[in-house]
Amino acid sequence: MEPILHAILxxxxxxxxxxxxxxxxxxxxxxxxxFGASPVFYYxxxxxxxxxxxxxxxxxxxxxxxxxxxxxxxxxxxxxxGRNIPWWxxxxxxxxxxxxxxxxxxxxxxxxQPDKS
Numbered sequence: 001m002e003p004i005l006h007a008i009l010x011x012x013x014x015x016x017x018x019x020x021x022x023x024x025x026x027x028x029x030x031x032x033x034x035f036g037a038s039p040v041f042y043y044x045x046x047x048x049x050x051x052x053x054x055x056x057x058x059x060x061x062x063x064x065x066x067x068x069x070x071x072x073x074x075x076x077x078x079x080x081x082g083r084n085i086p087w088w089x090x091x092x093x094x095x096x097x098x099x100x101x102x103x104x105x106x107x108x109x110x111x112x113q114p115d116k117s
Contacts, residue, residue: 015027016028022084023082023083023084023085024081024082024083024084025077025078025081025082025085026081029077029081030074030077030078031074033073033074033077034073034074037070037071037073037074038070040066040070041067041070041071044063044064044066044067044070045067045104045107047059047063047066048060048063048064048067048104048107048108049107049108051063052108060108064104067100067104068100068101068104071096071097071100071101072097072100075093075096075097078093079093
């Protein structure tokens, strides 16, 4: 089992080095942004749903912007710091952002179900 683990870690290390050298993107920074934005992402959804329930449009707008920023932050880093990025990466980033927006719209349109207890 140990040789397999070493082989995997070696492969990951080579991929990280290639990402830094070829594209100028540090995978550690990307992952830190991704995982660091996760609590903000979920908290913003909570606050948006609460603002919608109380019909506070200004709060919905603010928390929607925070949600969008926390969704886009790691990918924005790739777009700003990256160089020589293949065209298909831009498509994937666009799809991830669109999926985040779609998820937000779907959650906001969902009506709360009454408690059946």
